[in-house]
Structures are given as C-alpha cells and as structure tokens.
Amino acid sequence: MQDKLTKLTIVVPCYNEEEVLTSTIDQLSGVLKKLIKADLISIGSMLLFVDDGSKDDTWQIISKASTTNSYVTGLKLARNVGHQTALLAGLEIASKHSDCVISIDADLQDDINVIPEFIQKHYEGNDIVFGVRQGRETDTFFKRTTAQGYYRIMNKLGIPLVYNHADYRLMSKRALIELIRYQEEKMFLRGIIPLIGLKTTEVYYDRKERIAGETKYPLKKMLSFALDGITSFTVAPIRLITYLGFLVFFISAVAGSYAIFQKLIGNANEGWTSLMISIWLIGGLQLMGIGIIGEYIGRVFIETKKRPKYAVDVDLYSKKYPFHYLRP
Numbered sequence: 001m002q003d004k005l006t007k008l009t010i011v012v013p014c015y016n017e018e019e020v021l022t023s024t025i026d027q028l029s030g031v032l033k034k035l036i037k038a039d040l041i042s043i044g045s046m047l048l049f050v051d052d053g054s055k056d057d058t059w060q061i062i063s064k065a066s067t068t069n070s071y072v073t074g075l076k077l078a079r080n081v082g083h084q085t086a087l088l089a090g091l092e093i094a095s096k097h098s099d100c101v102i103s104i105d106a107d108l109q110d111d112i113n114v115i116p117e118f119i120q121k122h123y124e125g126n127d128i129v130f131g132v133r134q135g136r137e138t139d140t141f142f143k144r145t146t147a148q149g150y151y152r153i154m155n156k157l158g159i160p161l162v163y164n165h166a167d168y169r170l171m172s173k174r175a176l177i178e179l180i181r182y183q184e185e186k187m188f189l190r191g192i193i194p195l196i197g198l199k200t201t202e203v204y205y206d207r208k209e210r211i212a213g214e215t216k217y218p219l220k221k222m223l224s225f226a227l228d229g230i231t232s233f234t235v236a237p238i239r240l241i242t243y244l245g246f247l248v249f250f251i252s253a254v255a256g257s258y259a260i261f262q263k264l265i266g267n268a269n270e271g272w273t274s275l276m277i278s279i280w281l282i283g284g285l286q287l288m289g290i291g292i293i294g295e296y297i298g299r300v301f302i303e304t305k306k307r308p309k310y311a312v313d314v315d316l317y318s319k320k321y322p323f324h325y326l327r328p
C-alpha cells in the first residue's frame with residue numbers, strides 16, 4: 001500500500017453520447033470501486049462527465065446518475081465547444097480537487113483495463129502517463145494512413161507528438177497546473193502536453209471499436225483539427241513559401257535570360273506556352289502563399305481576442321466538492 005493514496009478524477013467529455021453513456025458510467029464506476037477497494041486510490045475519487053452542449057439526453061443521464069451513483073458528477077457546458085475545449089474544461093475543474101486526472105473518451109474505445117497501470121506509473125513518480133494504441137486495426141484504412149502521414153509531418157516540423165496517442169492519459173495535479181498556464185484559445189492538447197516536460201511515460205493498449213453511436217470526428221472536422229495542430233505550433237509553412245518564392249525567382253531569372261538570349265539571336269517564338277505556364281504557376285503560388293499567410297493571420301485574430309473558451313451552465317462537481325473540502 002502507498003503512504004498516501006492519490007485522489008483520482010476520471011474526466012469524460014461527452015457530446016450526444018446517450019447510446020453509450022449508461023454502460024460507460026457502469027464500467028467506469030466498476031473500475032473506481034475496484035481501485036478504491038484495492039487501496040490503490042483514495043476515497044473521494046470521482047468520475048466527471050462533461051456534457052459538451054449535447055442535443056440528446058446525455059445531460060439527463062449524467063444528472064440522474066449523479067443522484068444515484070456516488071462516484072458520478074457532471075459539468076454541463078453552456079454550448080458545444082468541441083472535444084478539446086470540453087476536455088480542458090473538465091481538466092481545469094478536476095484539478096482543483098484531485099491529485100491526478102485520467103481523461104478518456106465516452107465511447108470507451110480505449111481499454112479501461114490499463115487504468116491500474118496508469119495509477120502504478122503515477123506512483124512511480126510520473127506526472128504524465130500517455131496511453132498509446134498498439135494497433136489501429138479498428139480504424140479504417142483511410143484514417144490509419146492519413147493519421148500515420150500526419151504524425152510523420154508533425155515530427156518533421158519539430159512538433160513532438162506521441163505516436164498513436166489520442167487523449168487517453170493521466171496527468172498529476174502538478175502537470176495540470178502547468179497545462180492551465182497555457183492560455184491559447186485553441187488548445188491542441190496532444191501537442192501542448194508533451195511540451196510541458198516533467199516526468200513522462202507510456203502505457204500500451206489495444207483500441208476497440210465504438211460500441212454504439214457515431215464518431216463525432218467526420219472528415220471535415222478531422223482536417224480542421226489537423227490544420228489547427230500545425231498552425232498553432234509552427235510557422236514552417238510560411239517559411240516554406242518563402243523558400244519556394246526564392247526558388248521560383250531563381251528559375252524565372254534563368255528562364256528569362258534564356259528567352260532574352262533566344263530573342264537576341266532571332267529565335268523568338270510566339271511565346272504563348274511559356275506565358276500561360278508562368279501565369280498559372282505564379283498565380284497558383286501566390287494564391288497558396290496568401291492562403292497560408294491568411295491561416296496565420298486568422299489565428300492571430302482569434303488569439304488576440306482572448307475570449308473565454310467555454311461557459312459552465314451547471315457544475316455538479318463543485319457541489320460534491322464544496323470549497324471547505326479542499327485539502328490544506
């Protein structure tokens with residue numbers, strides 16, 4: 001047994017998850033019960049379900065469960081803010097009353113059987129434990145290959161993503177406090193958390209199929225998530241455009257000299273082909289350049305506003321943990 005048991009909160013962002021939620025609540029409560037019984041975590045460990053502005057009965061299920069199941073508590077956001085921000089809302093509030101937090105998706109595609117291993121690694125002194133998928137057999141071929149390509153590009157750009165890690169991880173209170181100091185509007189958690197540093201390790205598991213309901217990440221959202229990841233971490237694409245500009249300038253200089261030379265020796269042709277090609281090429285390059293610069297200007301625009309990232313509608317967590325409950 002440990003000298004001092006850690007108080008755990010499991011944070012679960014939920015958006016229209018009525019189909020899976022009841023079973024998720026049962027399974028996660030089972031895990032907590034077992035861990036508490038085995039003296040691995042302290043009494044007062046909790047499940048925190050964050051309802052990210054669901055349109056179905058997700059919140060009704062959470063609030064009802066919070067009256068019948070002593071482990072369950074919930075946070076209802078005022079509107080849908082997206083997975084990453086909903087998760088952050090949960091982490092921020094959970095960090096106030098727990099020693100460590102595990103985040104997991106509501107569909108439990110990530111194997112809950114490795115939670116004891118997370119806790120063990122935490123006791124061994126790790127502030128951050130990443131859950132890493134061993135295989136991607138349950139993903140479609142498309143998702144698998146695009147994801148692999150993405151990790152490769154991000155690593156090339158110097159963004160240290162943990163390969164095959166989504167948002168299944170444990171963080172200590174200390175790591176959470178550091179995380180909350182990052183005040184970016186769009187928090188790309190998978191990129192930011194490895195930046196924190198502190199002692200870190202990994203736990204491996206097999207990812208399962210979604211048991212019910214649909215993925216909340218259709219292609220369009222996935223693309224925008226991927227782009228956010230790049231633009232919030234690096235200006236490499238702008239640099240690339242600059243290099244490309246130099247290159248095109250050099251090529252034009254060579255081609256131009258050649259054309260003038262041909263003209264001088266009386267070999268000039270109609271010039272239609274080269275004209276068309278250069279107009280299209282330069283036009284295309286410029287558009288691309290403007291687009292990429294626009295991405296960053298857009299980001300600066302969003303970041304300078306410093307708007308609050310979410311609003312809380314109902315907070316059952318703080319009710320279960322009133323202020324005086326805080327440890328000295």
Ligand code: UDP
Nearest residue numbers: 013014015052082083086105106215216217
């Ligand atoms: N989610 C959320 N807000 C959203 C979209 C998704 O809180 O706007 C939650 C969702 O309920 C789930 C998690 O984010 O718990 C991951 O979504 P999903 O399982 O659909 O993604 P996938 O596993 O397909 O990548």
Ligand code: MG
Nearest residue numbers: 105107109210
């Ligand atoms: Mg999922």
